[in-house]
Amino acid sequence: xxxxxxxxxxxxxxxxxLAACDRPxxxxxxxxxxxxxxxxxxxxxxxxxxxxxxxxxxxxxxVPNTVNFAFDxxxxxxxxxxxxxxxxxxxxxxxxxxxxxxxxxDQVGTEAYNKGLGMRRAVAVVNFLVSQGVSRSRLQAVxxxxxxxxxxxxxxxxxxNRRAVTDVSGFVGTSKLVLDGKYADIVYRSYVDSAKPTxxxxxATGFSAATNAAALK
Numbered sequence: 001x002x003x004x005x006x007x008x009x010x011x012x013x014x015x016x017x018l019a020a021c022d023r024p025x026x027x028x029x030x031x032x033x034x035x036x037x038x039x040x041x042x043x044x045x046x047x048x049x050x051x052x053x054x055x056x057x058x059x060x061x062x063v064p065n066t067v068n069f070a071f072d073x074x075x076x077x078x079x080x081x082x083x084x085x086x087x088x089x090x091x092x093x094x095x096x097x098x099x100x101x102x103x104x105x106d107q108v109g110t111e112a113y114n115k116g117l118g119m120r121r122a123v124a125v126v127n128f129l130v131s132q133g134v135s136r137s138r139l140q141a142v143x144x145x146x147x148x149x150x151x152x153x154x155x156x157x158x159x160x161n162r163r164a165v166t167d168v169s170g171f172v173g174t175s176k177l178v179l180d181g182k183y184a185d186i187v188y189r190s191y192v193d194s195a196k197p198t199x200x201x202x203x204a205t206g207f208s209a210a211t212n213a214a215a216l217k
Contacts (some may be wrong), residue, residue, distance in 0.1 A: 072117070091134050101171040104121075118164075
């Protein structure tokens with residue numbers, strides 16, 4: 001079997017494993033529709049897809065990728081805002097990367113209502129990340145699973161099921177590093193957890209000059 005075919009098989013196996021774990025990056029592949037096969041093939045051949053998976057795992061390892069909600073609510077409480085502030089700090093270190101936010105609900109209520117509620121939760125997360133200085137062009141709240149993918153399969157008000165998950169969806173096509181195919185440089189870039197926006201207002205827009213220079217290397 002050719003080396004290229006072996007790589008394709010390994011990446012496909014990784015995607016199947018992610019789907020079994022309810023990982024959003026695989027879910028986005030399930031729902032993108034026409035052209036998926038070609039896009040996936042291009043991603044495998046270029047290496048972009050496997051690097052996106054690696055970066056997704058790093059994001060989930062270094063920053064909480066999930067926030068939870070009160071029953072029948074899309075409001076972000078203090079704990080959720082603290083988590084999303086950490087997410088925003090991380091995301092700003094990787095300006096070449098796109099993210100998606102996936103909204104979920106518990107299993108109380110109709111599927112149609114919960115799908116809308118899940119989307120409102122995803123939109124709330126996107127709006128908060130934007131308020132923290134993340135470009136809206138790099139964020140998507142386009143998929144809502146409503147109550148169809150619970151973490152805990154119970155018909156009651158289960159808080160762990162009422163969540164929004166932020167995950168890597170790909171790379172910004174106009175980035176110089178992406179155009180050069182240097183995905184590994186992005187994936188393994190240093191992330192300084194202590195770096196904070198220079199603004200103290202609710203709509204922070206950037207780092208200090210030193211941090212900006214490091215983030216764009």
